[in-house]
Amino acid sequence: MSVVNVGGESRAKKLSQTVHHITIQKQLPQEENQGLQEALAIKKRRAIKRRPLPLNRSDSYHGGAVFWSPRSAQRARDRQQQKDHDKAEFRRQKADQAEARRANQQLKARLLYERRVARLAATEARKRQRADKALRRRLNQQARRVQKQHQQSIKIARSAPKRPSTPRKQVIRPVQTLSGAVDPGEGASSASTPSTRRGRQAKTPSKYR
Structure with a gap:
């Protein structure tokens, strides 16, 4: 029994040592990470530049400790804030001027582009x-040329000699009688004698004979 207990105790001791080693x-x-973070924070705090307050020292100062009243310290803080505000305002004005210059350059470029397009x-x-003027000129020239040719053709037609008009001869047709014979004299007399619509002989007034 004692041998078994000694073996169990040694195993438990080894197991405890192993767990302790793993935990460590x-x-x-x-712990190393935490220490590094603390060291980094200390380094950052040291990197912050502390500016002295603009306290007005008297001309009679020749060294040694000087004590300032809370009112003097507050006035110094106010002066420092005003100085910081002036610096920030100056930087803002410079940024505004740079932005205005960029806007002016962009405006000039846009105006140049618009003038080029115009x-x-x-x-x-x-x-x-x-092109339209040249086309109208050509059309007017063609119209004048056509009008001139038309006027010339009319002038030529008017100046051409006219042919004498020959009177049409009156043809006397022979009149056929009831017997079938043709009587040229009767045809001539009937052709020369006027008649009415009903076939009666029209009498010519004496003043027109």
């Missing part, structure tokens, strides 16, 4: 006007 190894990086549009408009 786990805690060491955490010049191109005016050039194209002048070209179109010249």
Whole structure:
């Protein structure tokens, strides 16, 4: 029984040592990390530049400790705040001036582009006007040429010699009688004698004979 107890105690002791070793190894990086973070924070605090207050020292100061009243310290803080405000305002004014210069440059570039586009549009408009004017000139020339040719043809037609008009001869047709014979004299007399619609012989008044 004693041998068994001794073996169990040795195993438990080894297990306890192993757990303790693992715990220490786990805690060491955490402590190192925490120490590094604290050192970094201290370094950052040291990096912050502390500015002395603009306290007005008297001309009779020749060294040694000087005590300032709370009112003097507050006035010094106010002067420091005003100085910081003036610096910030100066930086803001410089930024505004730079922004104004950039805006002015952009405006100039846009105006130059618009003027260039306007010049191109005016050039194209002048070209179109010249082309339209040339087209109208050609059309007017063609119209005048056609009108001139028409007037010349009319003048030639008017100046051509006219042919003498020959009177149409009156043809006397022979009149066929009831017997079938043709009587030229009767045809001539019937052709020369006027008649009415009913076939009666019309008498010519004496003043027209």
